[in-house]
Amino acid sequence: MELPIKISQQSREPIYHQIENQIKALIASGQLQTGSPLPSIRALSKDLEVSVITTRRAYQDLEYQGFIQTLQGKGTFVADINPALKQEMKHDSVSQALSQAIDTAVQHNYSKKQIKELFQSLLDSRGDL
Amino acid sequence: MELPIKISQQSREPIYHQIENQIKALIASGQLQTGSPLPSIRALSKDLEVSVITTRRAYQDLEYQGFIQTLQGKGTFVADINPALKQEMKHDSVSQALSQAIDTAVQHNYSKKQIKELFQSLLDSRGDL
DNA sequence: TATACTGTGTATATAGATATAAACAGTATA
DNA sequence: TATACTGTTTATATCTATATACACAGTATA
Numbered sequence A, B: 001m002e003l004p005i006k007i008s009q010q011s012r013e014p015i016y017h018q019i020e021n022q023i024k025a026l027i028a029s030g031q032l033q034t035g036s037p038l039p040s041i042r043a044l045s046k047d048l049e050v051s052v053i054t055t056r057r058a059y060q061d062l063e064y065q066g067f068i069q070t071l072q073g074k075g076t077f078v079a080d081i082n083p084a085l086k087q088e089m090k091h092d093s094v095s096q097a098l099s100q101a102i103d104t105a106v107q108h109n110y111s112k113k114q115i116k117e118l119f120q121s122l123l124d125s126r127g128d129l
Numbered sequence C: 001t002a003t004a005c006t007g008t009g010t011a012t013a014t015a016g017a018t019a020t021a022a023a024c025a026g027t028a029t030a
Numbered sequence D: 001t002a003t004a005c006t007g008t009t010t011a012t013a014t015c016t017a018t019a020t021a022c023a024c025a026g027t028a029t030a
Helices: A015-028 A041-048 A052-064 A083-107 A112-124 B015-028 B041-048 B052-064 B083-107 B112-124
Strands: A068-071 A075-078 B068-071 B075-078
Touching: A015 A041, A015 A052, A015 A083, A015 B083, A041 A052, A052 A068, A083 A112, A083 B015, A083 B083, A083 B112, A112 B083, A112 B112, B015 B041, B015 B052, B015 B083, B041 B052, B052 B068, B083 B112
Parallel strands: none
Antiparallel strands: A068 A075, B068 B075
8 A cells, every 4th residue: 555655855854754744644634544554664665765764763753643553463553533633733734834935935035925926826837736 | 243044953954954045045035245244154153053063064065056155264255146046046945945835735635725825824924024 | 384464673884963172274453 | 463253174972864684573364
């Protein structure tokens, strides 16, 4: 079972962190339901072409945070998460991402109008929306 | 002379990289003009409460990329950069930041409408714009 | 029961990021 | 000329991230 996640090697964010964030997004948005199995750490490491230690680290963090649970010999499954928490996670993550992008634009001396226009044009040119 | 840059310790992006990006933004947007002096690596390290090695790394990378030049004993100065290049840098950096934020929203299954609304509300609640 | 998978623990190694410290060389000013 | 600044070099150290490898223990299936 493949997860729709992608790793950017040029990003300065650690790989395991990228994996974590993307799995969280899938869970928070309901694309991964409670109880559904995740790929094994070995399978995921092959998919993403990273080492098992890296995928394992991501899963460990997610488990520590309560998003997944792993059973030795069986695998790893999405945990049961309060829907209100999911909503909050969604909102927080997306808000933070957008805010940071606005920060970057402001740092570059973009006006409100310019930011809005560029954003609109980028949003409109997305083929997946 | 203090630079209006801030370091986020929780960000997973290396500190020197954060410094680089923010100085680039200042140069690209004209907030730092050709020839103007940057704070010494020691002064900057004190301002930002990071080590000299870290600020030096940022300055070295910026120099390698042609944005600044340093003279031993004198200090570090903004280089002369083609205005077209500045424009391109601005546009690329801001576009990339906004695109990545949209990616995050999409990962969280946000619709175009939701993204737009959240963005608008975040933009409107900015006190600095 | 053997095989193929699962997670867990451990080891070794390398690269990157960052801290602190000291010394050297160059510049500027009182 | 001494002092205070500037960048440069070097050293030591620690932590983090990631790679590869191996072995152990648990589960599932043919």
